[in-house]
Amino acid sequence: MSLLPNHASPVGDLLPDLVALRRDLHAHPELAYEERRTAGIVAQALRLLGLEVSEGVGGTGVVGTLRCGEPGAARADGPRVRSVGLRADMDALPLVELGQRPHASQHAGKHHGCGHDGHTAMLIGAARQLVRTHRSLGLTGTVHFIFQPAEEGQAGAARMIDEGLFERFPCDSVYALHNWPDLPLGHAQTRPGPIMAAADRFDITVRGKGGHAAQPHHTPDALLAASQLVVQLNTIVSRRIDPNESAVLSVTRIEGGHSHNVLPAEVSITGTVRSFDADTQDRIEAALRDAAQGMALASGTVVEVDYRRYYPATVNTAAEAAVALEAAQAAGLLAGMAPRAAFTSEDFAFMLQRRPGAYLWLGQGREGLAAGDSFALHHPCYDFNDDALPLGVRWFCEVVARALAHEARP
Secondary structure, X not given: OOOOHHXXXXXXXXXXXXXXXXXXXXXXXOXXXXXXXXXXXXXXXXXXXXXXXXXXXXXXXXXXXXXEOOHHHHOOOOOOOOEEEEXXXXXXXXXXXXXXXXXXXXXXXXXXXXXXXXXXXXXXXHHHHHHHHHHHHOOOEEEEEEEEOOOOOXXXXXXXXXXXXXXXXXXXXXXXXXEEEEEEXXXXXXXXEEEEOXXXXXXXXXEOOOXXXXXXXXXXXXXXXXXXXXXXXXXXXXXXXXXXXOXXXXXXXXXXXXXXXEEOOEEEEEEEEEEOOHHHHHHHHHHHHHHHHHHHHHHOOEEEEEEEEEEOXXXXXXXXXXXXXXXXXXXXXXXXXXXXXXXXXXXXXXXXXXXXXXXXXXXXXXXXXXXOOOOOOOOOOOOOOHHHHHHHHHHHHHHHHHHHHXXXXX
């Protein structure tokens, strides 16, 4: 049941402006920590609403604050006024856009191929909606609209936190969504516990001495050792991890050598590991290092491992996952429990390590795509489905209504 009567205005009168805004952001994509134009547009939009606006949070991040209710609502003898954070990411991908739409990227090698332009527009829309309705709805509490830079592999959420995000803008809970092309438009899913995987990167360097390909007995063969190591790495999950656990290890690059008759002195291997459990993560890293050390001994090469855990698993708290689903249903979405977590990663995970909260998948799948067209995330022809904009706005608003009404935590 919606806590916002008739969705507190159906958002329809906001939609043309939001579509125009979203398409403008799409045409002017900016990479991690370069989102100056985007951040400026966000800050101006929030100021026009009369919100308190803070810029430069975590580099190019912006936070707008809406205080709902009477100033005296937080009396010492009364209930503590609650606060909620809503987060949208702003950065684009270093990807050439191949789509031919009028609002296609105007900046070569930069593309909003993950829909962060849509997320930003939806959160601005939610701010507009809540500013004009919070008094009539009797909402009491604080809403922080968090516009985050550098989600795509550069840990903008962690930087915002390190620079005092939750000290400066206290949040009892935090929520975010991501458009999900695999779900039909009008559908939504989430789940308690892990919903997105931890993401690790490994870079392995195998060093021999190099030499003539016709005289392999004169040098440790770095290329052979690297090839054998790749085979071993691909057995780690199947042989070192409990079959009841979920994990993926993928080698994505192997590079070495420049000539058909020269044994290279150095070969590099790169790959990624995805998992949902810290113990599983520990076991995979330990097994990878053991395999590298064993190969060095067996082949006479020197093997160096650089292993980086750049994003933790995105883990929803149970109560907030329930709020997210209730809000989705109230917003008119066909909301259900996600059957399994995804192996893609998300740096909203850092915020969920610090505060209770939930992450929602918002369907934006389209029917009747033209041949060769694609709306898969990170695809060069991807474009956000503007029909999802009002759905995201409604969800954010319904989340706020529930989060501020929820009994305060002790």
